[in-house]
Amino acid sequence: MKPLQLLLSSTWNNLKQRPCLYPYQFQRGPQWCAGGFYQQSRKVMDLSGLTVIPLPNSSRRIDKKIVETDCHAKRLLSGYQSITEVSHKCNPESDFLSFINSTLDEIEGPCHCWLNTFRENKDSFKTGATLLVLAGQFLDGSINGSNSSWMLEQAKSLQQRFPQLHIMGFQCGSSVFSSVDRSHVVQLIMNEYITFPILLSNKMFPEVANVPCYILFKDSRSHVFYHEKGHDIGILNKAVEEVGTEKDKSRLVHNVKSTWSRHAEVTKEPYLCSFSRNLLLNFPGCISADESGNRLFLSDTNHHRIIVFNGNGKILDCIGSSPGFEDGKFETAKLVRPAASFYHAVEDCLYFVDSENHAIRRADLGSRVLETLYPTSNNDKKGNSSWTWIMDMLGLGRRVDTKSEEFDSNSLMFPWHLMKSIDDSFLIINRSFDTLWIMDMASGKIKEVVKGFTNILETGGQWIMKKISILEQMPCDALQAQVDTSSTPEGLPYAGLISSSTTLQNHIVICDTVGQRILKIDRESGVFSNIQFSNFGILGLPYWLCSPLERVYTTGGLWGAQIDHLQCFSLLPGRIDIQLNVDIPVDTKLVEPLQEGCIWRWARGAAAEVSVVEIEAGSSEKVGVAQQWYDELDSLAFLTPEPELTVEDNDTAMDSKFQDERVHINCAVNTSPGTSEVIICAALYLKLKKPDLGDDDQEKYAARILDILNPDRTGKAERDSFIRILLKSNRDLRDLIFIKPLHVRVKLDTLNHPKAENSKEIVLTDSSIEVKVSLNS
Known part of the structure; x- marks a missing residue:
């Protein structure tokens, strides 16, 4: 047997006997496992929840002998497919990573099309940084019963925790070039607020053809992971850390940036939103009401603000000025994608979900001040001083960080729905209906975490069904147009809309996220009408123009x-x-x-x-005080009175x-x-x-x-x-x-x-x- 065959055979036998994916160690060298490398200095951990996929040409960094026998090596390792059935070919055209690299110079080609991309993406992919690919999650027919919102939340979480990790989406299939499928992907980008680029291709690749998965590349060349729905997100976090993403270094670089550089990073948005953000409403996702005060609170989600208006559509106030995470007056406060809200009449406060900041915020409508209820560390203002303010403005202060250093799967992550229970607790549910958090309303502390849709129904079913009862009063065809299949749990088709409707007097008010409008339905007649907004000056100049x-x-x-x-x-x-x-x-x-x-x-x-x-x-800079006095006397002496010069004249003008x-x-x-x-x-x-x-x-x-x-x-x-x-x-x-x-x-x-x-x-x-x-x- 040749030396390479002996090495691979020994490696494979050792792999089958060990639960960990570290089968063999070279002396003072990298650790090799089924198509990839690990640095020996890294701490060995259990990644058994991840399946290793040997891609073509994945071992080119060893020497020319391995390159020549790459196909033979994969044949020896074919027995490892007991976890996931994946077929591999030795055809170079099936090299997934090579195909991605070949598309970077063209937005559209005969076999591909990039969406949500811009020039910086191409440059970053070519630098050889760590790349995470989310594949098979962007078309209805490719989801195969899994919840796309769940996996997108994971990818966005990794993007926030590891700024140097480059993420992209990939969707293959013969229908991806149809206008219907493309529009579905564009709609998904806007609805889910996806900031990474997505590559569509009509070519099929065995690594991603069957089920939705993550593929992780180290230095855009080697180690590849396969990760299906059902595994805890903590496994994927550990995998990214193990591959070598330098999270701490990226934070250090962030802290020395100037204020306008920090602003640019905070306002990073989906590239395709450059069109939709110029609409009056951009994904109006959630709404609540103050019945006695005739006020409605609309989460204009992708505009990062909450609009306060009355039943006739007159805008009364606006909470939030731009994307970010900052407390203060409504004009200067910052939030990212607000979602469900709850009005507390006794306090005259609005509690709402700050989704992308993983926070719960409280807006005092009397004093017009916004503060953070959760995470509680952000409410600690005792250390504030003039020097702290100066350091923050220079970008050298302590960065507000809602993510803990150690990943905690029980912490608030992309919350969306908010309901108040009878014991002064908040029930908070993420958009994928995968997790329920029970939070103490007074302290902002999480008391309990419930996992799984069935368990969520057992715990909060009473309040969920109360919300759904409002929706059931609407015509079925009107509801069907609003159902988002990517964020709707099976068996409860309208659950994703529980925060998108409310009641105000004898009307039902619902957010139309497809038509970018707010509908008002008369309960007695069932007649639909659009709320006509007015008084736009309250909204001020949009943040993207400032x-x-x-x-x-x-x-x-x-x-x-x-x-x-x-x-x-x-x-x-x-x-x-x-x-x-x-x-x-x-x-x-x-x-x-x-x-x-x-x-x-x-x-x-x-x-x-x-x-x-x-x-x-x-x-009157050039006119002296005496001259102004004489001018006033002249105007009084010779002024011809003009009766009825009232406000009506101003309105007419x-x-x-x-x-x-x-x-x-x-x-x-x-x-x-x-x-x-x-x-x-x-x-x-x-x-x-x-x-x-x-x-x-x-x-x-x-x-x-x-x-x-x-x-x-x-x-x-x-x-x-x-x-x-x-x-x-x-x-x-x-x-x-x-x-x-x-x-x-x-x-x-x-x-x-x-x-x-x-x-x-x-x-x-x-x-x-x-x-x-x-x-x-």
Whole structure:
């Protein structure tokens, strides 16, 4: 027998006799096990819950002899398939990892298509870092009865715990290029908030063809694991640690970043959400009510905020400003994907689930302050000081970390549903209905953890069925359109919607996550109607149109902002009044006049912004006090009274501005000699016009909305998928409210001060400019 055969035979015999997957040790070298390597310095642990798959060319790092006999080596190891039946071929084309590498330079090819990807993904995959592939979880036909939300939660958890671990999804099959399947994957990305890229391929690979699994590559070359549903997530956490992901090092790098770099990392979102986030609502997932106060609390989940509005749709308040984890005033507080909520009338507080932060938050609606109930360590404010605040702003302070160093499978992980029991405890359930946490409402401590859907029904079935009874009052066809098969337990088809509906007086209110709207159903007549929102100025400028001021000041950069208009002027120093006249797209109309809260202005360089109050009141910098007194006397003496100058005139003036299909924004700056720049951003709430003739081509409307929002980074496959998603809503798309971002930059080249005749005084010149902007596309 050849030396290599002797080595493999000895290895295999030793493997069959040991429960651990470490069959053989080389002297002062790596540990080899069925197609991969382990470093000897690593602590040996039991990974018996994982199945090792020898992939083609997995042993190339030993020497050329092993490369030449790679197929023979796999034949000797074929007996190890007693755990999982996997067929392997020696055909190089079946090399899964080689195929992934061959697709990195093209988003779409004859055998593949990337979704939710961007340039950084390609570079990171080529660096040779540890790669985890989640395969076979993205189509209904490939799930095979397993719960896709459960495995996606695991992958997202690993992504949070190990920032240097690169994760991707993979789906193979002959139907993945169909528009139906592609739109299903895009919808899943938005619903589950998947931030890693997904590769679709019509090629079949034996390693991933049968059942959903994880495949873990070390240095993008060697060791591969197979992990099916049913194993505890802790096993997979240990496997990632064992392969060598440097979690501590990644945290050290994180702590020395600047504040705007931290902001960029926190706001990492699914790449495909760049389209859907410009809708008024982006996956409105959960809702609750204050019956006596006629208030509704909507979790606008993928916008990371909770909208407070009354029964008529008038927006009253907004909790949350941007994605992150931060307590404080509603305008500055941060959360990530809020879900179910519960209003406590006695305290006038709203308790809600902060899903991606694995937290329970409490919003005091009286003082408008948000605080964290769980994890309790985040409520410890005793160490706060000015120095702590400075260190946090510099990115050098203690990082808020909701994940413990040692993985705890009983800790709160991706909670979604929230119910209050009779003993002042919270029942918290994750979206996959895999785990129930019982939490003390006063202290925020977890008292009990229940695993398994059957056990969850035994413990909290009374409150779950109470929620389902509300849904049963709705027409069956309306419910069927909302059922999410990826997060609905078997045997209870509407359980996934228990947090998506509530009652308000004689109406049932339900979140339509497909149509991105809120429906109101009259209990007596059964008539459906859409809640028409108003008062958008309360929402302010969306976070994705804003940037930290230090970044704007130093570089003038805005996160992902596309400049709609850039114009330069050469003027004398002094006050400059700027008026923006914006033409909205011809086939759209403003939902309501632009409010001041939806506008953001900033001046940098040799210019300083004049406040809006000063603009409206007028400036009198060049006029002395005595002259102002005489002017006031003159105005009193010669002023002709104009009766009935009431608020109605102001409303009429506003309406006239509103009806001329133009948006007017005023801005003023004081300038000195030099160069400067004025940045103006705004959020325009629009919807398509309804033509006089009866044109009901919804597909044309969907394509038009997509063109207006201008997702120039999407390919044809993603564009077709978005159109299908909009059509799936089964609504008149001319009623869909969306945000058209406005980004204008005015560059000013200010000359030197002109001199007066006595050469002593500096003359300031007031100027006014008009900037015309067209958003027609």
